[in-house]
Amino acid sequence: MATQKMMTVQKMMAIALSMFMLRTVMAEDLAVPDGLSAVADGAALTRISLDGQALPGVSLEVTVLDPRTGEPADGFDLDAHWSVERGALALRGELLARGSEDAVADLVVDVRGTELSLASMATDPLRQPAKLLSKLPLVSLQVGGADSLALAVPPDAECIFDFAPGPQGVRLRYRCGFTHDARPALRMRAPFACILYRTEPRWHFRSALDKYYRLFPEPFKPFIREVGGWFFANEPTNIPDPQHYKYFEGGPWGLEDAAERGLGTYPYQESSSWTVTLPGNKLPRSYEEAMQRFDALADAENLKAWSPQTSFELDSHVAHSGRRSLLAEAREAGVWVGARQSVFLDPAVTEPLVVRAYSKAERVTGDRNQDYSIYVDVCYASGAYLFGQCATFSPGTHDWEAAELVIAPQEPVKELRVYCLLRNRTGRAWFDDLHIGPADDPAVNWVANGGFEETERNADLQHVRDYVCVNSAGQNVVAITDNLSADVGPATPLNLLRFTLNVDPDLPSDAKRPSVAARQYASYDKLFAQHPHLAGAYIDSVSAWCYRVLNCRREHFAAHDAAFTYDPGNLQVGAPGRFAMTQFLRSLQDRYHPQGKAIFTNIHVNLEAFPLYLVSDVPGIESSQFQDLDSTFFYRACSFKKPVLLMNFINLHGLDKREVVEAFYQNAAQFGELPSTGRFVQEAYQMYGDLAHTWMPAICELARAGWEPVPLAAGGQVERFPGPAAVYFTQRALAGGELGALRIEPAALQELGSDLVAIDAVTLAEVPLVRDGEVLCATPQPGASQVSVVRVGPRAGVSTWLLGRARQHAVNAAQVRGNASRTPELAAAADALSHVPGASARQVVQHCQACTQALDAALASIAGADDDLFALSGRREVQQARQALAALVVLVTAAP
Incomplete structure (x- = not known):
């Protein structure tokens, strides 16, 4: 019994030792310039401190667990170390699985002595919404009632993780898989990373988010800022x-x-x-049936270089020459059947070209016209088109008949869209020996497979086979459906297989x-x-x-x-x-x-x-x-x-x-x-x-x-958008409350000067702005909407802003119908609004009066009835320009 107990103890010691085999085992003091410090002992942190004061009971440990049991896992080695990185403490490394068989493990980071700080936007907008736990790659860590730390996964750490309350604090878990089939750098290895950093307690999760952006700016940097x-x-x-x-x-x-x-x-x-349309109108009843029907399509021989225009068949019993021809059969009027091919010309050609083909008909209805023809759309290099160039055939029933057309392009041709066409009629038509080439060189045929002799398997379906994803049950990931999941469904149910493909660029x-x-x-x-x-x-x-x-x-x-x-x-x-x-x-x-x-x-x-x-x-x-x-x-x-x-x-x-x-x-x-x-x-x-x-x-x-996560203001749900000339705030009441004063801290406005004015950016009315100690208070007006948008900026900049707004409205009015909306009167109004008036109130008012007259002329120049939506849109824009000028006059004349 004693021997067995000793063996159990030895095994537990071996597991513990294997879990923490670290390349570097010596303790190391780490300090971030903002006052966060800790002692790193392998992957663990102790003596986590702020400004030299240790946080009581706070430490960090890393363990490896078996996801089957939740107990410590054997057979893994941890190679990781802490460093100071970008103003945070960073743990980077990898978990290695011994052997070559697939393995799984949970790598767990426990921050002991901390709690999560969760709420909702409606109740406490500064805290992390509870429904977003693990949806965002960071959490605030509450220590002694204060959100003074954050734990996060860097954006470059591509791994599956989740946050949750832990046994004695907050837990970050990585779900790790190991396989010998991975590329060498990942073979039986699971890389991971996390960071621990200091935050400002009064701003809770918003501070954690703000610092995350500062630590990792590149993936958040806007490439464009177009709005609409x-x-x-x-x-x-x-x-x-x-x-x-x-x-x-x-x-x-x-x-x-x-x-x-x-x-x-x-x-x-x-x-x-990738969406595959199955023949017929009955959906497969099972995955197995779906794959059988897909395989039949993928293994079938198809006409090379041609795509169906709804449908066609290859007829090996009828041919003008060779072994087969293309058969287009319309069993009901109104359908479009046949085949199509795009012919690309590089370099573009300018000489006349000839279209020649043969067709045989059986009970084809209608007159001789483009609906039974070799139909060609000519695409010029300039982007212009010459549509509907047709070599037509006789309707009725007849043996092989030749049709020919010479096309004389007016400019260089880069593409020909070619159709063997039977539409808006019933009957059967066979096509063969299609030729398109230079009119003066009959030996050149630009059409691929114009005799319809060459076949191949569908390359697109082979593409699906090559790149379809496979789920953990060993099945192709495919949806059997009768629609495309659009906002407007099909009039007739479809018969589709929708495969999920792997887009990995490597x-x-x-x-x-x-x-x-x-x-x-x-x-x-x-x-x-x-x-x-x-x-x-x-x-x-x-x-x-x-x-x-x-x-x-x-x-x-x-x-x-x-x-x-x-x-x-x-x-x-x-x-x-x-x-x-x-x-x-x-x-x-x-x-x-x-x-x-x-x-x-x-x-x-x-x-x-x-x-x-x-x-x-x-x-x-x-x-x-x-x-x-x-x-x-x-x-x-x-x-x-x-x-x-x-x-x-x-x-x-x-x-x-x-x-x-x-x-x-x-x-x-x-x-x-x-x-x-x-x-x-x-x-x-x-x-x-x-x-x-x-x-x-x-x-x-x-x-x-541009939004900033720390509002630097209070008064319900407040968001801050600091622009170069003014700072915008949006405000709404908390759940069950009323909209109170917007209390703005000096740090939010420190670069704007002292003579400031607050304006409702929706109504353009001034919002009273009063000082309460160091805080500026903007008081919402009676009847304010549920969400207020308040712009705070220098009084001296109001003219530039509102004139710019008015000018943009005039420009907008001139875009409603594109170039057709650009009247001289609208151009004159936009030009007048682009000028900057003098600084005095009198000069501003005079300028607004002159611009209003220009806008009156612009309004009269917009043609269209009252129920014309385009005319209404343009007129509303001009009226908004006038409203911006009227608001400016009120502001400058009321200014102290």
Whole structure:
């Protein structure tokens, strides 16, 4: 019995020793310049002190636990050390698993003697919202009732973690997976990092967040600061108020129209999914059936170089020459069947070209025209088009018939879009021996596979096979669905398989079998080369698909270069897809930022998406939870000063109700986020265009100024936006309370001088500003909205601000219809408003009177009936310019 007990003790000692095998075991004194110090003993910290005073009972320990039992784990070695890094204490290292079999472990950092400090935006906006615990990579640590420390995971530490209350304090846990199939640097290794730093107790979590931005500024640095809403699935020419938008998800079509209206165009890609349409209209009943039907498609031989225009068949029994022809069969009128191919000409050609082909018909209805033809759209290098050049065939029933057309281009041709076409009629038509080439050189045929002899397997479906993710159950990650998850569903249910693909840019790739990332690069490279004025790339659904998958496909492991983790349900080791997505987006930034192109992402409402904000220049939140202030705080906290777009829909989010729309704008204003409603731009403007005019000028000024997490003010829920000429504050009452005075600390205004004025940036009315000791108090006026936007700045700068606002309204009015809105009267008004008057009140008033006269003429120059939304938008802008001038006159004449 004694021998067995001794063996148990020896085993426990061996486990404890293996857990803490450190390369460096000597204690080391560490000190940060701000007064935080500690003694590092391997991975542990003791004597954690502030300004030389030890924090009683506070220490930090690192242990390795078995996720199966929660007990200490055997078979792992810890190699980590503390250092002073960027003004914080940083622990960096790795956990190593012995052996070569897959393994799992939890690396646990316990900060003893501390507590979490959690609340909600509605009750205590300075503390971390409880629902965001582990959603953001940091927590405040409360010591003796004061939030004096923070524990965080650096943004460059790509690993899966969570925060929670620990046995004697706060616990940070890393879920570590180990595999021998990883690249050498990660083979049986799990890198990790955390930092401990000092915070200002009175600002609670906001201080922790503020310092996190200062410690790691690069991923939060804005690449662009354009402000305005988002729209898609519509034409730029259909927007009655383009001045309230900036981001057009579309193009390159509409690029010029968008530019005339001040919009940036961002062509769409959904990079990490692939949609396969199955034949028939019955969805697979199981995963197994879905894969059988997919494999049948993937293994089938398909016509090389041609794509179906709805449908076609290869007929091996009918041919003009060779072994087969292309058969287009229309069984009902109104459909479009046949095949299409794009022919690219490099260099562009200017000489006449000939189109020649043969067709055979059986009971083809209709007249002889372009609906039964070889149909060619000519794309000029200039961007212009020559549409509908057709070599037509006779309808009815006939044997092989030749058709020929000579096209004489008016300028250099770079592309021909070629269609073997049967539409708006019924019958069967066979096509063969298609030739397009120089009219004077019959030996040259630019059409690939014009005799329809060559077949191949579908390269796109092989692409799916190569790059589809695999879940921990060993199945391809695929959704069986009858729709595309759009805001407007299909009229007829679809029959789709939607696969999740791995976008990791380090996956093997070559010309024959390019990776997902390589395909995306090729697409955007071409678009940006052909259309250099595109603003950037729009990547859809980045928080779905690959991001939310644990990819257990082993042949992908060697490309993964972040920490592996495991599935808590079955302990299978896998590569977190979120890091494949973030690395892909970072690669897009690296590739296109030198060209001035921004990466605009659709992140959705996923509260696990913090890493995506680091690699998004324009974070867009589709279906944002705009009525949940914890969520709107999350969007801003993840983005810091980047433009944040709330991308909602009238038909899905109650935005056809005025009270909901008012909340939408007010909640967006609180954090300087940019609201918009997608495709139904005219319906939105008709219902509540007045609210867009009311709120968007102030919201845009907030977004340009940039948010800071520490408000340096009190009075309910207060946010601060310090701009170069003024500081903006947004304010709303706490839950169940009333809106009181906004009490602003001197530190918030120290660079603005002493003669200050507060103005409501929405109504343009002056807000009384009185001194209470060192604090300035701005008192809200009766009838103030639920959210107030207060601008505090030098009195001497008010004229510049309001004249600038008025001028912007005049410029906006001239953009409503693009160039067609630019009347001489609007140009004259904008020019008058660009001049700076003298400093005296009399000179300012005279200047405002002259500008008002110019605006009256501009208002009269806007053509359109009262119910014309475009005319209404332009007139409202001119009226807002006049309101800004009237507010300026009141301010300067009332000044002491």
